[in-house]
Amino acid sequence: MAFRIHLVLHRLEEPYKEVFQLRVFGELSFSQIAAIFGKTESWARVTYHRAKLKIQERMDEKHE
Secondary structure, three states: OHHHHHHHHHHOOOOHHHHHHHHHOOOOOHHHHHHHHOOOHHHHHHHHHHHHHHHHHHHHHHHO
16 A cells, blocks of 8 residues: 555656645645745645645556
8 A cells, every 4th residue: 555655656747746745744834835836825735635636536546
């Protein structure tokens, strides 16, 4: 399971991969992530949400 999650994260396209990693592993706030990318906090929130959806979809695909 952990290896499968690693593969899904590794194959996730940018900026979803970086935003997800900064939020989950780096424990950065959305405002900090937005500043890194030069974007708005809303952009960071939406990108993180979309990244979670993509990860979930790919995990479900591999699980079937």
